[in-house]
Amino acid sequence: MSTSTTASPNEAKLWGGGKSPFNLEYGKVMMWYFLMSDAFTFGAFLISYGTVRFSTNGWPDSNQVFRSFPFAPEGVHAPLVFVSIMTFILIVSSVTMVLAVHAGHNMDKKGVVRNMILTIIGGIAFLSCQAWEWNHLFHEGAWWGANPFLNADGTASSTNFTNFFFTITGFHGFHVFSGVLINIIMLIMTLLDKFEQRGHYLMIEKAGLYWHFVDLVWVFVFTIFYLL
Amino acid sequence: MSHPHNADANHEANNAAVMAEIKKVTILLSVLTIVELILGFWMIGISSAALRLAIKGVIIILMMSKAFYIVAYFMHLKHEVKNLIMTIIVPLSLFVWFIGAFLWDGSSFKNLRNTYNPYFKEQSTIKVEKKESEHGAATHGAEKHEAVKHEAGAGEAKQKPADEKYY
Numbered sequence: 001m002s003t004s005t006t007a008s009p010n011e012a013k014l015w016g017g018g019k020s021p022f023n024l025e026y027g028k029v030m031m032w033y034f035l036m037s038d039a040f041t042f043g044a045f046l047i048s049y050g051t052v053r054f055s056t057n058g059w060p061d062s063n064q065v066f067r068s069f070p071f072a073p074e075g076v077h078a079p080l081v082f083v084s085i086m087t088f089i090l091i092v093s094s095v096t097m098v099l100a101v102h103a104g105h106n107m108d109k110k111g112v113v114r115n116m117i118l119t120i121i122g123g124i125a126f127l128s129c130q131a132w133e134w135n136h137l138f139h140e141g142a143w144w145g146a147n148p149f150l151n152a153d154g155t156a157s158s159t160n161f162t163n164f165f166f167t168i169t170g171f172h173g174f175h176v177f178s179g180v181l182i183n184i185i186m187l188i189m190t191l192l193d194k195f196e197q198r199g200h201y202l203m204i205e206k207a208g209l210y211w212h213f214v215d216l217v218w219v220f221v222f223t224i225f226y227l228l
Numbered sequence: 229m230s231h232p233h234n235a236d237a238n239h240e241a242n243n244a245a246v247m248a249e250i251k252k253v254t255i256l257l258s259v260l261t262i263v264e265l266i267l268g269f270w271m272i273g274i275s276s277a278a279l280r281l282a283i284k285g286v287i288i289i290l291m292m293s294k295a296f297y298i299v300a301y302f303m304h305l306k307h308e309v310k311n312l313i314m315t316i317i318v319p320l321s322l323f324v325w326f327i328g329a330f331l332w333d334g335s336s337f338k339n340l341r342n343t344y345n346p347y348f349k350e351q352s353t354i355k356v357e358k359k360e361s362e363h364g365a366a367t368h369g370a371e372k373h374e375a376v377k378h379e380a381g382a383g384e385a386k387q388k389p390a391d392e393k394y395y
Contacts, residue, residue, distance in 0.1 A: 014309070014311075021311060022312040024308065032312070036320065043323055050334065052334065054331050055333075055335065056352075057338065057342070063272050079269075080265060084261070088258070091257055091258065094298070095254045098250050102247070102250070106243070150356055153355075154356060155356065156351070156356050208303075212298055212299075212303045216295055216298045216299065219298065223287060223291040226268070227271075
Protein backbone atom coordinates (compact mmCIF):
# COMPACT_ATOMS: atom_id res chain seq x y z
CA MET A 1 0.00 0.00 0.00
CA SER A 2 3.01 2.25 0.45
CA THR A 3 4.01 2.28 -3.20
CA SER A 4 1.92 3.03 -6.21
CA THR A 5 2.83 -0.29 -7.79
CA THR A 6 1.00 -2.27 -5.10
CA ALA A 7 -2.13 -0.19 -5.52
CA SER A 8 -4.58 -2.41 -7.31
CA PRO A 9 -6.63 -1.10 -10.19
CA ASN A 10 -9.54 -1.43 -7.82
CA GLU A 11 -7.99 1.05 -5.44
CA ALA A 12 -7.07 3.44 -8.22
CA LYS A 13 -10.72 3.50 -9.20
CA LEU A 14 -11.67 4.05 -5.56
CA TRP A 15 -9.57 7.20 -5.26
CA GLY A 16 -10.02 8.30 -8.86
CA GLY A 17 -12.82 10.68 -7.95
CA GLY A 18 -16.44 10.62 -8.90
CA LYS A 19 -17.48 8.41 -6.01
CA SER A 20 -16.93 7.95 -2.30
CA PRO A 21 -13.55 6.34 -1.62
CA PHE A 22 -15.18 4.70 1.39
CA ASN A 23 -17.75 3.17 -0.96
CA LEU A 24 -20.36 4.44 1.50
CA GLU A 25 -23.01 7.11 1.42
CA TYR A 26 -22.10 10.44 3.07
CA GLY A 27 -24.69 10.15 5.83
CA LYS A 28 -23.46 6.71 6.84
CA VAL A 29 -19.85 7.89 7.03
CA MET A 30 -20.96 10.78 9.24
CA MET A 31 -23.01 8.41 11.42
CA TRP A 32 -19.86 6.33 11.92
CA TYR A 33 -17.92 9.40 13.00
CA PHE A 34 -20.68 10.49 15.35
CA LEU A 35 -20.74 7.02 16.90
CA MET A 36 -16.98 7.12 17.30
CA SER A 37 -17.23 10.40 19.24
CA ASP A 38 -20.04 8.90 21.31
CA ALA A 39 -17.84 5.89 22.03
CA PHE A 40 -15.26 8.26 23.50
CA THR A 41 -17.92 9.86 25.70
CA PHE A 42 -19.07 6.52 27.08
CA GLY A 43 -15.47 5.39 27.30
CA ALA A 44 -14.61 8.44 29.41
CA PHE A 45 -17.51 7.67 31.76
CA LEU A 46 -16.59 4.02 32.17
CA ILE A 47 -12.88 4.69 32.54
CA SER A 48 -13.53 7.30 35.23
CA TYR A 49 -15.69 4.70 37.00
CA GLY A 50 -12.80 2.24 36.81
CA THR A 51 -10.29 4.83 38.03
CA VAL A 52 -12.38 5.74 41.07
CA ARG A 53 -13.04 2.09 41.83
CA PHE A 54 -9.33 1.29 41.59
CA SER A 55 -8.48 4.19 43.91
CA THR A 56 -10.87 3.07 46.69
CA ASN A 57 -10.36 0.31 49.23
CA GLY A 58 -13.95 -0.92 49.32
CA TRP A 59 -16.77 -1.13 46.78
CA PRO A 60 -20.36 -2.42 47.02
CA ASP A 61 -21.05 -5.93 45.76
CA SER A 62 -23.29 -5.67 42.70
CA ASN A 63 -24.96 -8.98 43.55
CA GLN A 64 -26.12 -7.46 46.84
CA VAL A 65 -27.39 -4.29 45.15
CA PHE A 66 -29.07 -5.61 42.01
CA ARG A 67 -30.94 -8.60 43.34
CA SER A 68 -34.57 -7.59 42.98
CA PHE A 69 -37.15 -8.65 40.49
CA PRO A 70 -40.58 -7.21 39.65
CA PHE A 71 -43.50 -8.98 41.34
CA ALA A 72 -41.12 -11.17 43.33
CA PRO A 73 -42.21 -11.67 46.94
CA GLU A 74 -40.32 -9.74 49.60
CA GLY A 75 -37.08 -11.33 50.65
CA VAL A 76 -36.57 -13.27 47.44
CA HIS A 77 -33.18 -12.39 46.05
CA ALA A 78 -32.31 -13.08 42.44
CA PRO A 79 -29.04 -11.42 41.55
CA LEU A 80 -28.34 -10.98 37.83
CA VAL A 81 -31.73 -12.35 36.72
CA PHE A 82 -33.47 -9.08 35.94
CA VAL A 83 -30.49 -7.52 34.19
CA SER A 84 -29.97 -10.63 32.06
CA ILE A 85 -33.54 -10.23 30.80
CA MET A 86 -32.78 -6.60 29.95
CA THR A 87 -29.67 -7.71 28.08
CA PHE A 88 -31.56 -10.28 26.03
CA ILE A 89 -34.28 -7.75 25.20
CA LEU A 90 -31.63 -5.43 23.75
CA ILE A 91 -29.90 -8.23 21.81
CA VAL A 92 -33.19 -9.38 20.29
CA SER A 93 -34.14 -5.83 19.33
CA SER A 94 -30.73 -5.50 17.69
CA VAL A 95 -31.44 -8.64 15.66
CA THR A 96 -34.84 -7.34 14.52
CA MET A 97 -33.08 -4.10 13.50
CA VAL A 98 -30.64 -6.10 11.34
CA LEU A 99 -33.62 -7.83 9.77
CA ALA A 100 -35.25 -4.44 9.08
CA VAL A 101 -32.06 -3.20 7.37
CA HIS A 102 -31.91 -6.42 5.37
CA ALA A 103 -35.55 -6.04 4.32
CA GLY A 104 -34.71 -2.49 3.28
CA HIS A 105 -31.97 -3.78 0.99
CA ASN A 106 -34.59 -5.90 -0.74
CA MET A 107 -37.03 -2.97 -0.96
CA ASP A 108 -39.40 -5.07 1.11
CA LYS A 109 -41.57 -2.44 2.77
CA LYS A 110 -43.67 -4.95 4.70
CA GLY A 111 -40.57 -6.56 6.22
CA VAL A 112 -39.17 -3.16 7.20
CA VAL A 113 -42.42 -2.15 8.89
CA ARG A 114 -42.76 -5.43 10.79
CA ASN A 115 -39.17 -5.46 12.03
CA MET A 116 -39.15 -1.75 12.91
CA ILE A 117 -42.27 -2.29 15.05
CA LEU A 118 -40.56 -5.21 16.81
CA THR A 119 -37.41 -3.11 17.37
CA ILE A 120 -39.47 -0.25 18.84
CA ILE A 121 -41.28 -2.69 21.15
CA GLY A 122 -37.90 -4.04 22.29
CA GLY A 123 -36.62 -0.55 22.99
CA ILE A 124 -39.72 0.38 24.98
CA ALA A 125 -39.51 -2.90 26.93
CA PHE A 126 -35.88 -2.15 27.82
CA LEU A 127 -36.75 1.37 28.94
CA SER A 128 -39.60 0.03 31.07
CA CYS A 129 -37.25 -2.43 32.77
CA GLN A 130 -34.79 0.35 33.45
CA ALA A 131 -37.52 2.62 34.80
CA TRP A 132 -38.60 -0.15 37.19
CA GLU A 133 -35.03 -0.73 38.35
CA TRP A 134 -34.34 2.96 38.92
CA ASN A 135 -37.61 3.35 40.80
CA HIS A 136 -36.86 0.32 42.94
CA LEU A 137 -33.33 1.53 43.78
CA PHE A 138 -34.67 4.98 44.54
CA HIS A 139 -37.10 3.49 47.06
CA GLU A 140 -34.23 1.61 48.65
CA GLY A 141 -32.62 4.99 49.24
CA ALA A 142 -30.18 5.04 46.33
CA TRP A 143 -29.90 8.16 44.22
CA TRP A 144 -27.29 10.68 43.13
CA GLY A 145 -25.57 11.62 46.37
CA ALA A 146 -27.16 8.83 48.43
CA ASN A 147 -25.84 5.30 48.76
CA PRO A 148 -27.54 2.95 51.24
CA PHE A 149 -25.39 -0.03 50.24
CA LEU A 150 -22.35 -1.01 52.27
CA ASN A 151 -19.11 -2.09 50.70
CA ALA A 152 -18.69 -5.79 50.04
CA ASP A 153 -16.48 -6.11 53.14
CA GLY A 154 -19.04 -4.41 55.40
CA THR A 155 -17.32 -1.02 55.60
CA ALA A 156 -19.02 2.30 54.94
CA SER A 157 -19.24 3.18 51.25
CA SER A 158 -19.05 6.51 49.50
CA THR A 159 -21.66 7.82 47.07
CA ASN A 160 -19.34 7.14 44.13
CA PHE A 161 -21.08 3.87 43.34
CA THR A 162 -24.59 5.28 42.98
CA ASN A 163 -23.38 8.48 41.30
CA PHE A 164 -21.64 6.51 38.58
CA PHE A 165 -24.47 3.99 38.27
CA PHE A 166 -27.21 6.57 37.75
CA THR A 167 -25.09 8.80 35.53
CA ILE A 168 -23.91 6.06 33.19
CA THR A 169 -27.08 3.97 32.98
CA GLY A 170 -29.01 7.25 32.72
CA PHE A 171 -26.88 8.43 29.82
CA HIS A 172 -27.29 5.05 28.15
CA GLY A 173 -31.05 5.06 28.83
CA PHE A 174 -31.24 8.49 27.22
CA HIS A 175 -29.54 7.03 24.15
CA VAL A 176 -32.08 4.18 24.08
CA PHE A 177 -34.87 6.74 24.38
CA SER A 178 -33.47 8.77 21.46
CA GLY A 179 -33.07 5.54 19.49
CA VAL A 180 -36.71 4.62 20.05
CA LEU A 181 -37.78 8.11 18.88
CA ILE A 182 -35.56 7.82 15.77
CA ASN A 183 -36.97 4.36 15.05
CA ILE A 184 -40.54 5.64 15.41
CA ILE A 185 -39.77 8.44 12.94
CA MET A 186 -38.25 5.89 10.54
CA LEU A 187 -41.37 3.72 10.89
CA ILE A 188 -43.63 6.67 10.09
CA MET A 189 -41.48 7.61 7.08
CA THR A 190 -41.66 4.00 5.86
CA LEU A 191 -45.43 3.95 6.25
CA LEU A 192 -45.66 7.23 4.31
CA ASP A 193 -43.67 5.55 1.46
CA LYS A 194 -40.87 8.14 1.74
CA PHE A 195 -38.21 5.51 1.10
CA GLU A 196 -40.12 3.88 -1.74
CA GLN A 197 -40.15 7.30 -3.44
CA ARG A 198 -36.42 7.76 -2.84
CA GLY A 199 -35.73 4.29 -4.17
CA HIS A 200 -33.62 3.22 -1.19
CA TYR A 201 -33.86 2.54 2.54
CA LEU A 202 -30.53 4.13 3.52
CA MET A 203 -32.14 6.01 6.42
CA ILE A 204 -33.09 2.69 8.00
CA GLU A 205 -29.43 1.67 7.78
CA LYS A 206 -28.31 4.86 9.55
CA ALA A 207 -30.90 4.41 12.29
CA GLY A 208 -29.75 0.80 12.49
CA LEU A 209 -26.13 1.83 13.04
CA TYR A 210 -27.22 4.03 15.92
CA TRP A 211 -29.40 1.31 17.42
CA HIS A 212 -26.61 -1.28 17.27
CA PHE A 213 -24.29 1.20 18.97
CA VAL A 214 -26.79 1.52 21.83
CA ASP A 215 -26.74 -2.28 22.14
CA LEU A 216 -22.94 -2.24 22.00
CA VAL A 217 -22.70 0.27 24.84
CA TRP A 218 -25.05 -1.85 26.92
CA VAL A 219 -22.69 -4.83 26.46
CA PHE A 220 -20.02 -2.78 28.22
CA VAL A 221 -22.26 -1.14 30.84
CA PHE A 222 -23.88 -4.47 31.72
CA THR A 223 -20.57 -6.26 32.08
CA ILE A 224 -18.81 -3.53 34.03
CA PHE A 225 -21.61 -2.66 36.45
CA TYR A 226 -23.31 -5.99 37.02
CA LEU A 227 -20.65 -8.66 36.47
CA LEU A 228 -17.26 -7.21 37.41
CA MET B 229 -25.10 -10.17 -15.01
CA SER B 230 -26.29 -10.18 -18.60
CA HIS B 231 -28.84 -12.86 -17.87
CA PRO B 232 -31.60 -11.55 -15.67
CA HIS B 233 -32.48 -14.98 -14.24
CA ASN B 234 -28.81 -15.47 -13.36
CA ALA B 235 -28.75 -12.18 -11.44
CA ASP B 236 -31.91 -13.26 -9.65
CA ALA B 237 -30.25 -16.51 -8.62
CA ASN B 238 -27.25 -14.54 -7.38
CA HIS B 239 -29.55 -12.29 -5.41
CA GLU B 240 -31.30 -15.29 -3.86
CA ALA B 241 -28.01 -16.91 -2.89
CA ASN B 242 -26.79 -13.63 -1.41
CA ASN B 243 -30.03 -13.29 0.53
CA ALA B 244 -29.64 -16.74 2.01
CA ALA B 245 -26.00 -16.02 2.94
CA VAL B 246 -26.97 -12.80 4.72
CA MET B 247 -29.76 -14.54 6.64
CA ALA B 248 -27.40 -17.37 7.61
CA GLU B 249 -24.88 -14.83 8.89
CA ILE B 250 -27.51 -13.01 10.96
CA LYS B 251 -28.62 -16.30 12.45
CA LYS B 252 -25.05 -17.34 13.25
CA VAL B 253 -24.20 -14.05 14.95
CA THR B 254 -27.46 -14.06 16.93
CA ILE B 255 -26.72 -17.51 18.29
CA LEU B 256 -23.12 -16.56 19.06
CA LEU B 257 -24.15 -13.43 20.96
CA SER B 258 -26.73 -15.37 22.97
CA VAL B 259 -24.26 -18.12 23.84
CA LEU B 260 -21.57 -15.60 24.86
CA THR B 261 -24.09 -13.77 27.06
CA ILE B 262 -25.22 -17.01 28.69
CA VAL B 263 -21.61 -18.01 29.39
CA GLU B 264 -21.01 -14.55 30.89
CA LEU B 265 -24.05 -14.98 33.15
CA ILE B 266 -23.00 -18.48 34.22
CA LEU B 267 -19.59 -17.11 35.17
CA GLY B 268 -21.30 -14.25 37.01
CA PHE B 269 -23.47 -16.65 39.03
CA TRP B 270 -20.50 -18.89 39.71
CA MET B 271 -18.48 -15.93 40.98
CA ILE B 272 -21.09 -15.09 43.68
CA GLY B 273 -19.97 -18.01 45.82
CA ILE B 274 -16.24 -17.65 45.26
CA SER B 275 -14.10 -15.80 47.78
CA SER B 276 -10.61 -16.52 46.41
CA ALA B 277 -9.36 -13.21 45.06
CA ALA B 278 -7.10 -14.79 42.45
CA LEU B 279 -9.88 -16.98 41.04
CA ARG B 280 -12.29 -14.03 40.98
CA LEU B 281 -9.72 -12.00 39.06
CA ALA B 282 -9.27 -14.83 36.56
CA ILE B 283 -13.04 -15.11 36.02
CA LYS B 284 -13.26 -11.36 35.57
CA GLY B 285 -10.54 -11.61 32.93
CA VAL B 286 -12.52 -14.26 31.07
CA ILE B 287 -15.68 -12.11 31.29
CA ILE B 288 -13.79 -9.15 29.81
CA ILE B 289 -12.57 -11.32 26.92
CA LEU B 290 -16.15 -12.49 26.29
CA MET B 291 -17.34 -8.86 26.42
CA MET B 292 -14.76 -7.83 23.82
CA SER B 293 -15.75 -10.69 21.52
CA LYS B 294 -19.41 -9.70 21.81
CA ALA B 295 -18.45 -6.14 20.91
CA PHE B 296 -16.50 -7.47 17.91
CA TYR B 297 -19.47 -9.48 16.60
CA ILE B 298 -21.89 -6.57 16.98
CA VAL B 299 -19.59 -4.09 15.24
CA ALA B 300 -18.28 -6.45 12.55
CA TYR B 301 -21.53 -8.12 11.51
CA PHE B 302 -24.54 -6.17 12.83
CA MET B 303 -22.95 -2.82 12.06
CA HIS B 304 -21.48 -4.37 8.92
CA LEU B 305 -18.00 -2.91 9.48
CA LYS B 306 -16.27 -6.14 8.44
CA HIS B 307 -17.71 -5.87 4.94
CA GLU B 308 -16.78 -2.21 4.46
CA VAL B 309 -13.78 -0.80 2.60
CA LYS B 310 -10.51 -1.14 4.51
CA ASN B 311 -9.99 2.64 4.61
CA LEU B 312 -13.23 3.10 6.53
CA ILE B 313 -12.37 0.31 8.96
CA MET B 314 -9.04 1.98 9.65
CA THR B 315 -10.51 5.45 10.24
CA ILE B 316 -12.72 3.89 12.92
CA ILE B 317 -10.32 1.43 14.51
CA VAL B 318 -7.13 3.53 14.65
CA PRO B 319 -8.60 6.42 16.73
CA LEU B 320 -10.39 3.93 19.00
CA SER B 321 -7.07 2.20 19.73
CA LEU B 322 -6.35 5.22 21.97
CA PHE B 323 -8.53 3.39 24.47
CA VAL B 324 -5.70 0.94 25.10
CA TRP B 325 -3.66 3.78 26.55
CA PHE B 326 -6.64 5.44 28.26
CA ILE B 327 -7.62 2.33 30.15
CA GLY B 328 -4.09 1.35 31.10
CA ALA B 329 -3.03 4.82 32.22
CA PHE B 330 -6.14 5.72 34.18
CA LEU B 331 -6.52 2.42 36.00
CA TRP B 332 -2.84 2.48 36.87
CA ASP B 333 -3.23 6.03 38.15
CA GLY B 334 -6.26 5.05 40.23
CA SER B 335 -4.52 2.15 41.89
CA SER B 336 -1.39 4.25 42.48
CA PHE B 337 -3.56 6.89 44.20
CA LYS B 338 -5.03 4.19 46.42
CA ASN B 339 -1.58 2.89 47.37
CA LEU B 340 -0.30 6.38 48.11
CA ARG B 341 -3.28 7.15 50.34
CA ASN B 342 -3.01 3.84 52.16
CA THR B 343 0.70 4.50 52.74
CA TYR B 344 0.66 8.17 53.72
CA ASN B 345 -2.88 8.78 54.99
CA PRO B 346 -3.52 6.60 58.05
CA TYR B 347 -6.98 8.15 58.51
CA PHE B 348 -8.05 7.02 55.04
CA LYS B 349 -6.77 3.53 55.69
CA GLU B 350 -8.41 3.31 59.10
CA GLN B 351 -11.77 4.53 57.77
CA SER B 352 -11.81 1.81 55.17
CA THR B 353 -11.37 -0.96 57.78
CA ILE B 354 -14.17 0.09 60.17
CA LYS B 355 -17.22 -2.11 59.72
CA VAL B 356 -20.61 -0.49 59.85
CA GLU B 357 -22.58 -2.14 62.64
CA LYS B 358 -26.26 -1.30 62.66
CA LYS B 359 -26.73 0.74 59.52
CA GLU B 360 -28.23 -2.13 57.59
CA SER B 361 -31.41 -2.12 59.71
CA GLU B 362 -32.25 1.40 58.54
CA HIS B 363 -32.87 0.50 54.92
CA GLY B 364 -33.07 -3.27 55.06
CA ALA B 365 -36.36 -3.03 57.00
CA ALA B 366 -37.97 -6.32 57.93
CA THR B 367 -37.34 -7.98 54.60
CA HIS B 368 -34.38 -10.09 55.57
CA GLY B 369 -34.24 -10.41 59.31
CA ALA B 370 -32.50 -13.75 59.49
CA GLU B 371 -29.88 -12.77 57.01
CA LYS B 372 -29.25 -9.55 58.89
CA HIS B 373 -28.53 -11.44 62.11
CA GLU B 374 -26.12 -13.62 60.29
CA ALA B 375 -24.48 -10.63 58.71
CA VAL B 376 -24.09 -8.90 62.06
CA LYS B 377 -22.68 -12.05 63.62
CA HIS B 378 -20.32 -12.45 60.73
CA GLU B 379 -19.24 -8.85 60.93
CA ALA B 380 -18.64 -9.11 64.65
CA GLY B 381 -16.55 -12.23 64.13
CA ALA B 382 -14.58 -10.64 61.36
CA GLY B 383 -14.11 -7.53 63.46
CA GLU B 384 -12.62 -9.51 66.33
CA ALA B 385 -10.37 -11.38 63.99
CA LYS B 386 -9.20 -8.10 62.51
CA GLN B 387 -8.75 -6.52 65.88
CA LYS B 388 -6.45 -9.14 67.37
CA PRO B 389 -3.51 -9.00 65.01
CA ALA B 390 -3.72 -5.23 65.11
CA ASP B 391 -3.52 -5.29 68.93
CA GLU B 392 -0.63 -7.67 68.90
CA LYS B 393 1.29 -5.29 66.74
CA TYR B 394 1.30 -2.67 69.46
CA TYR B 395 2.91 -4.93 72.05
